[in-house]
Amino acid sequence: MINPLIYFLLFLKASLFSTGGFSNLPSLHQDLTGNGWAKENVFGQSIAIGQIGPGPNGLWVISLGYLTYGYLGAFLALIAITIPALLVLVISAGYTRIEHRAWVQGAMHGVSLVVVGLLLTVVWTILRQPGVDWKGLLIAVGAFGLASSRKVNILIILGLAGLAGYLLYR
Amino acid sequence: MKLQEPGPGKWQLFRIWASIGLQSFGGGASTTLLIQRAFIDKHKWLSIEEFMRLWNLCILTPGINLVALTVLIGRKLGGAWGIAVSLAGLLLPSATITCLITVGFSSIQHLSVVQAILRGVVPATGGIMLLVGLNFALPLIRRSYKEGILYLLASGVLIIAYALAVILLKLSVIVVVLGAAFLGALFFSSKSDVPLLQQEQREQQ
Numbered sequence: 001m002i003n004p005l006i007y008f009l010l011f012l013k014a015s016l017f018s019t020g021g022f023s024n025l026p027s028l029h030q031d032l033t034g035n036g037w038a039k040e041n042v043f044g045q046s047i048a049i050g051q052i053g054p055g056p057n058g059l060w061v062i063s064l065g066y067l068t069y070g071y072l073g074a075f076l077a078l079i080a081i082t083i084p085a086l087l088v089l090v091i092s093a094g095y096t097r098i099e100h101r102a103w104v105q106g107a108m109h110g111v112s113l114v115v116v117g118l119l120l121t122v123v124w125t126i127l128r129q130p131g132v133d134w135k136g137l138l139i140a141v142g143a144f145g146l147a148s149s150r151k152v153n154i155l156i157i158l159g160l161a162g163l164a165g166y167l168l169y170r
Numbered sequence: 171m172k173l174q175e176p177g178p179g180k181w182q183l184f185r186i187w188a189s190i191g192l193q194s195f196g197g198g199a200s201t202t203l204l205i206q207r208a209f210i211d212k213h214k215w216l217s218i219e220e221f222m223r224l225w226n227l228c229i230l231t232p233g234i235n236l237v238a239l240t241v242l243i244g245r246k247l248g249g250a251w252g253i254a255v256s257l258a259g260l261l262l263p264s265a266t267i268t269c270l271i272t273v274g275f276s277s278i279q280h281l282s283v284v285q286a287i288l289r290g291v292v293p294a295t296g297g298i299m300l301l302v303g304l305n306f307a308l309p310l311i312r313r314s315y316k317e318g319i320l321y322l323l324a325s326g327v328l329i330i331a332y333a334l335a336v337i338l339l340k341l342s343v344i345v346v347v348l349g350a351a352f353l354g355a356l357f358f359s360s361k362s363d364v365p366l367l368q369q370e371q372r373e374q375q
Contacts, residue, residue, distance in 0.1 A: 017344045020306070021234045022299060026336050027343035044292035045275070051295050053271050055191045055264025056201050058234035062265045063272040074269045082257060084233030085241050092227045092242065102359035108230065110354015112310055113325055114347050117332030119303030124337055126296035131285070136293035143297035154298060155195055158291055165290020170283060 002037050002069055004076065010035075011061065011080035019111070021058030022047075023118040024081075028061070029125055032068060042067040044129035047122075051158055135168050177215065177247050180255045186213075187240065187259030192267070201236050205243070215247055237261070328353070 010031045011024075018024035025043065032038035046067055050060025058081050065077030098104050126132075127140060139161050146152045146160075178186065186208050194201035209216045216224075224246075228238040237260070244256030278284050307329065314322040332350055335341045 013344065015233045017232065017347045019229070019232055019235065020302075021236075022302065024233075030336075030340070030343065044295070045279070045288065046272070047295050047299070048288065048291045049272050049275060050268065051298065052195075053264070053268035054193070054195055055261065055268060056194065056234050056236040058237070059261075059265055059268045062268045066269055066272040067276065071269070074265070074272070078261065078265050081233055082237065082261065085231060085237035085257075086253075087233075088227055088231040088238035088241050089245070091230050092224075095227060095230060103355040106357065106359035107351040107355040109310075109358040110328075110350040110352070111347065112306070113328050113354065114332045114350030116303055116307045116310065117329045117346075117350075118336065118343065119299060119306060120329070120333040121336045123296050123300045123303065124333070126299060127293060129292050131289045132293050132296075136289060139290055140293040140297035140300075143294035144300050145297075147298045147301045148304075153195075157298065158294055161290040161294030162287040163290070165287045166283065169286035169289045 002035075002073075004069075004072065006035075007037065007069060007073070008076040008080060011065070011077050012083060015058075015061075015081050015084045018118070019115055020119075021056060022060070022122050023115050024058070024061065025125060026118055026121045028064065032064075038064070038068045041130050044126055044132075047126060048158070051154060139164050178213070180248060180251055183244070183248055183252060184255040184259040187244075187256045188263045191260040191264035194264075205236075205239065209243060209247075216243065324357070 010028065014024035014027035014031070017027060025047070028038075029043055033040065042064060046060050046063035049063040050057070053059060053063070061077040061081055062074045065073035065075070067073075069076070127137065132140075142164075143157050143161055146157045147154065190201065190204045190208060193204055206218070206221065210218055210221060224239060224242045225235075227242065228235040231238040237257070240256045240260045241253050244252040244254070246252070248255065275284075279288075310325060311322065314325045328350070332346055335346050336343055
């Protein structure tokens with residue numbers, strides 16, 4: 001049974017220690033699968049739906065919330081991604097005073113590095129989703145190539161990938 | 171640049187943010203562009219310099235940077251009410267639609283056609299995510315390159331080490347993030363006066 005309070009706190013924790021909308025995935029993956037509250041395949045599904053749906057990137061957790069805990073899960077996820085953003089008010093009050101300190105900049109550089117590391121973890125988690133085989137990896141490479149050209153809309157890339165999946169796996 | 175229009179009403183602010191949320195598909199870059207168009211170009215409630223200053227604060231904020239930006243712009247244009255209606259406008263309609271897409275998906279996910287399509291879409295999102303990661307890494311690499319080869323090497327090794335710490339050692343993400351901030355303060359404390367994040371941000375734009 002899912003405990004709603006702990007469930008919410010796990011989402012909040014993941015969001016508080018992330019930046020950019022996706023780097024909360026590794027933490028959620030660890031905690032939710034660890035508690036047996038999420039199946040492995042819901043992560044790939046919710047990231048995919050998040051890419052298809054509107055709004056800022058981080059809304060994939062709404063999908064994760066629904067897939068693991070229904071409407072309540074989606075609602076708790078929404079609250080959990082909204083609260084950390086309010087910290088910007090605290091930061092805007094205090095940061096200008098300390099931004100020039102050397103250790104602050106060093107720590108920020110450290111955090112920027114770990115964010116990249118976490119995004120690599122996200123890639124790893126997605127590519128190890130059930131159902132991803134060598135053909136899937138080729139699709140991933142193709143999507144990466146198309147996306148990095150910056151000429152093709154993300155939705156079109158996902159549409160092509162879906163078509164490829166339909167033709168390859170049906 | 172002076173502000174040339176009176177501030178927006180609550181309802182107008184809500185509608186602007188809702189349309190930004192609903193129009194942004196496929197990630198943050200398009201959302202940022204829509205925000206700039208709405209608040210800087212169309213209504214002239216913000217200058218680009220102001221926008222950049224707010225954005226720098228958002229990079230430091232945990233969670234989704236765009237949501238933090240929404241909070242700051244909301245506060246500037248309407249105080250506490252501005253924050254509330256801006257957040258509601260950006261998040262409620264788009265989150266509702268995302269949720270409804272998930273509901274629809276749940277009811278058809280057992281179909282073999284849907285499974286097949288998903289087996290194509292999921293790895294594609296992995297490829298796109300790799301690009302997101304590289305976009306984050308690029309300004310860091312450029313900066314490290316300027317600081318010297320050792321700095322570049324150390325940054326690269328640390329990125330890989332942090333990823334492996336989570337994937338292989340299964341260390342808690344929080345421990346890794348806090349450790350990275352600590353190591354950064356210890357080894358990367360820069361002597362330059364220009365805040366690092368501003369440099370990086372300029373290069374990203």
